[in-house]
Amino acid sequence: MTRSDTTTHPYLGTGAKGHLIGGRVCPAQDGRLFDTCNPATGEVIAQLARGTEADVDAAVRTARKAFEGPWRSWTPYQRQALLFRVHELVDQHYDELALLETLDMGAPLSRTRAFRGFILQTILHYATQTANLAGETLPNSLPGAITTLNLRTPAGVIGGIIPWNGPLISQWWILGGVLASGCTVVLKPAEDASLSVLRVAELLHEAGLPEGVVNVVTGMGAEAGAALARHPDVDRVAFTGSTATGRKIIEASTVNIKRLQLELGGKSPDIVFADADLDVAVPGAAMAVFSNSGQVCYAGSRLFVERSIHDEFVARLTAFSKTLRVGNGLDPKVQLGPLISARQLDRVMGYIDGAAAEGAALAGGGQRLDGDLAKGYFVAPTIFANVHNEMTIAREEIFGPVISVIPFNDADEALRLANATDYGLGGAVWTRSLGQAMKMVHGVRSGTLWVNCYGVIDPAVGFGGTRSSGYGVKGGLHHLEAYMDTKSVYIKP
Numbered sequence: 001m002t003r004s005d006t007t008t009h010p011y012l013g014t015g016a017k018g019h020l021i022g023g024r025v026c027p028a029q030d031g032r033l034f035d036t037c038n039p040a041t042g043e044v045i046a047q048l049a050r051g052t053e054a055d056v057d058a059a060v061r062t063a064r065k066a067f068e069g070p071w072r073s074w075t076p077y078q079r080q081a082l083l084f085r086v087h088e089l090v091d092q093h094y095d096e097l098a099l100l101e102t103l104d105m106g107a108p109l110s111r112t113r114a115f116r117g118f119i120l121q122t123i124l125h126y127a128t129q130t131a132n133l134a135g136e137t138l139p140n141s142l143p144g145a146i147t148t149l150n151l152r153t154p155a156g157v158i159g160g161i162i163p164w165n166g167p168l169i170s171q172w173w174i175l176g177g178v179l180a181s182g183c184t185v186v187l188k189p190a191e192d193a194s195l196s197v198l199r200v201a202e203l204l205h206e207a208g209l210p211e212g213v214v215n216v217v218t219g220m221g222a223e224a225g226a227a228l229a230r231h232p233d234v235d236r237v238a239f240t241g242s243t244a245t246g247r248k249i250i251e252a253s254t255v256n257i258k259r260l261q262l263e264l265g266g267k268s269p270d271i272v273f274a275d276a277d278l279d280v281a282v283p284g285a286a287m288a289v290f291s292n293s294g295q296v297c298y299a300g301s302r303l304f305v306e307r308s309i310h311d312e313f314v315a316r317l318t319a320f321s322k323t324l325r326v327g328n329g330l331d332p333k334v335q336l337g338p339l340i341s342a343r344q345l346d347r348v349m350g351y352i353d354g355a356a357a358e359g360a361a362l363a364g365g366g367q368r369l370d371g372d373l374a375k376g377y378f379v380a381p382t383i384f385a386n387v388h389n390e391m392t393i394a395r396e397e398i399f400g401p402v403i404s405v406i407p408f409n410d411a412d413e414a415l416r417l418a419n420a421t422d423y424g425l426g427g428a429v430w431t432r433s434l435g436q437a438m439k440m441v442h443g444v445r446s447g448t449l450w451v452n453c454y455g456v457i458d459p460a461v462g463f464g465g466t467r468s469s470g471y472g473v474k475g476g477l478h479h480l481e482a483y484m485d486t487k488s489v490y491i492k493p
Contacts, residue, residue, distance in 0.1 A: 108337050110335070112329075160238050166292065239263070300427070461476055
């Protein structure tokens with residue numbers, strides 16, 4: 001790898017990045033570093049501390065001390081005021097954060113900038129939740145004048161493990177829960193994309209966050225991430241990532257019976273009926289997968305199209321895919337950026353080659369992009385037609401810009417095929433028939449289902465998975481349950 005010119009971002013010109021523990025930047029205890037690269041160019045843009053179990057332990061001890069310290073006495077309204085200050089600072093620095101995210105994980109600047117409103121809305125959502133935390137006074141059948149209560153108390157130290165496919169957004173589900181509830185946290189961002197998490201932590205302290213409430217340890221998942229998941233003094237773990245890693249975290253959590261909030265992999269069904277408005281459904285179904293170059297857990301990568309419109313839909317989908325501009329995310333006209341790493345590029349190309357060998361019909365794309373893009377990890381938007389549900393590309397999560405188009409005959413077959421998977425994260429239906437839409441809403445086994453749209457999320461509504469896609473809800477009324485304990489109280493005067 002070559003080293004890039006870091007003057008394109010002021011944060012990258014300040015030397016190696018250490019952990020942030022107790023409000024202070026510190027190196028790894030053994031002094032090791034690792035490189036992080038811009039996936040659009042393959043160039044090194046920063047060096048980060050490579051955390052070990054010792055670094056994680058130091059961060060957890062710091063978080064525990066902060067939880068038991070003055071932070072615990074902060075009122076909900078003090079935490080709410082802090083979140084309002086955070087909202088103001090993030091708004092002021094957002095363009096810088098969006099650029100940092102593009103350089104670090106490759107998403108087009110047009111995409112990272114577009115999330116400004118959602119992130120700011122999410123921060124405000126948790127600010128309002130802070131002031132609405134409430135327990136319950138309950139009637140009872142006990143003799144005597146005994147009052148019974150349920151209190152909500154912060155759970156303690158949270159371990160937050162953040163994915164590489166959108167850390168600028170993902171971290172706020174955890175930070176919001178932590179700051180609203182009164183917990184403390186140790187964050188472990190993915191080794192491929194840690195920079196926006198480190199920079200946001202600095203802004204939190206600038207906003208007046210007490211030392212030790214939010215800590216960040218960078219490093220490898222198998223080292224720092226595993227150490228955080230199994231640490232006996234971590235009370236909860238919130239994780240977004242692959243189902244395979246999620247299973248390891250479940251196993252690690254048995255050390256002290258941690259409760260978990262898991263958003264794992266997906267293989268979401270996207271169902272298009274013949275009566276759908278194809279002018280809307282074609283680009284909608286395309287971007288349900290091609291957005292973020294397919295590196296989205298709820299990507300609608302199994303595209304079920306009613307047989308009578310299958311050929312027309314594939315033709316229109318392929319034509320649309322050819323209009324998409326792929327390239328370096330710093331180009332304002334680019335719509336699709338690179339995959340995150342050479343490892344992910346090899347994985348995606350392996351699925352593409354395997355699909356052709358299994359007999360899927362390549363309708364568009366299917367190749368790594370070269371020329372000016374040869375040094376990055378770029379794959380053309382890829383469409384396979386006449387796929388059947390038993391093919392590997394229809395069963396396994398690819399996490400790349402690859403759509404599998406599967407024909408169906410009627411609504412019952414669509415439901416059967418849609419549910420023939422171990423996953424249950426997202427899904428969609430495109431139809432003009434309300435009855436048909438509601439049949440899919442009630443029949444598809446998924447945590448979220450969109451009708452005549454895809455991928456829209458509101459922090460007040462909630463998002464989560466079922467089956468092998470995890471459990472626990474992000475956002476909505478139930479999000480904070482992962483960060484709170486319920487204490488039953490009996491009072492006899």
